[in-house]
Amino acid sequence: MMTTTSDGASATTAAGAGTSRRRVLSWLWWGLGLAAAGELAWIALSFVRPRRGSGADEESHIFVAGPIDDFAPGTVTAFPAGSFYLARLPSGGFLALDRTCTHLGCTVPWNADTGRFDCPCHASAFDITGAVVGPPAPRPLDRYPVRIENGIVKVDLRTKLRRTAFEPSQAVSS
């Protein structure tokens, strides 16, 4: 190895083996440089990657709303601590609706007089099931799974469910 390089004074005289070795070494440098850049980018990306809250234990995501009888059919109850609304449909089924408007993320207040959620930002409107009754919102309000245990309504805030339309099966009855 060493002898071949010492033969030729310059790269042009040492043809063939010399130039191809140079090329391999230069590729190697490029490869190492790219690998280093990739590693640094990976480190940086792992810092900007969104993280979930530190309290990852399951129980803290279960929101206990209260006994069934506290909620009359056809009413909507706000739970600011959980950022959601518990709607009891006239049929008696429960639906937990995220309070974030699906248009641009504003918080929608419940208007009991009109029986609608009216978004103050861009005039989107949703009915008690969260279905869109006025544009520009593109889809119904997101919902959370509801389960009823021993007559107590509980909402699982861990999983936000996206939907394209309201279906009666989404409402949970006791």
Next chain:
Amino acid sequence: MAAVQPARKAATVSEGGPRHGAGPRQWFERVWRSIFPRPLQARTDRERAALTRFTFLLHLRPVMVPARTLPWTHTFGLGGSSLVLITLLAATGILNQLVYQPVPGVAYDSVVSIQDQVPFGALVRGVHWWSANLLVVVLLLHVARVFLTGGYHGARQFNWVIGCGLLAAVLANNFTGYLLPWDQLAYWAVTISTAMLAYLPLVGDTLQQVARGGPEIGTQTLVSFYTIHTTIVPVALIVLMGFHFWRVRRAGGVVEPPAAPGEAEGDEAKRLFLPDLLLREVVQALVIVAVVVVLAALFGAPLDERANPGMSTNPAKAPWYFMGFQELLIHLHPTFAVLVFPLLAGIGFLLLPYLTADDEPAGRWFLSPTGRRTATLAAVAALMVTPLLVIADELLSGGPSGLIGGGVLPLALAAGAAAGSFVLARRRYGASVNEAVQAVVILVAVAFAVLTLIGVWFRGEGMALVWPWQR
């Protein structure tokens, strides 16, 4: 005598330390000379040239500058004004940083204490706010100046791209700074703007979470916005500005207007940087500082109620420089409003130097009388048609329509308008390629500016169209 004495003094100093018996005066003079080896008062042109060459701050500039680039109306000093505003932002930003705390529960209170308790706090915050907003305006005008005088060809091609990077960095800093007061205005503007990201296909939700540092705007959002605002973008700005200015210097200064017949050219048409250009720049810098301080003292920076995630404002608007996109979102399919249209326009804008002819004459405003005529026509057309389209869409449909009606059709319409104005400028008015491209860019830019103005001033409660005085 008077001329000889200082020379002898200088000689004794340069030969080494204070001689035996030298007084404190000589010692101070020695220190002064070590900092400023030459007299700061230049009396002759030769001395002025030497001062430019051998003073650190001045040596960044050339000794001689082309005389035809000196008149104020050639550049309006917009690039230098941006630098002045950035300097003001850095100075006031550091002061704000000494008091501000980037934690949701405390951030608002720390801003209130800047406003109410720190002496001159309201003024400093006002200067920061006004500089930031004026900077966006001045930078956009600077881009317009460079474009309309054809200052992006030849040696300046890549500097246009660097300039686009600078513009993006300034917008990023404006936007991240918008959240820091943690008032209702900030909270909901950032909610709206980051929610727009979710409309991007496939990567939208992830991008939104990256921007917010989690599913919702909270502590993580504030901390990352603060870091971007006070470290990442400032460092990027300093690097990019150095690159940008060095490129300007390598290109021989700003683009030079062509010589009139009989006018001197080359070295004949050069003037000394000191005093001819430096004096103009210092005057403009002082005027800018004065304007900003007066605005800050009279109007200050706005501060709304403390942020309340449970209660949205009505209407909720993005920062003014993003209102064009929010207005597009009212009319178009979301994918087209936040992806297709901005991406096409952005790429076209970034690649402008490489999409135009490199060998056409440049340096004159609007390139030529023909260029001026086609540019005016394009601007007038966009000014008239855009509001009509907005009103027509408002009356005809109740919101954004489907993929075809709200996306493909408007895109075809816009492409047709761009191609049509290009062909019209070429055929009907005999415009050159660059003049025709100029007309198309003006058409698009003015249309977007009109959308922004409608969004900012003509949208009231529930984003309904209203007159500005009825908002």
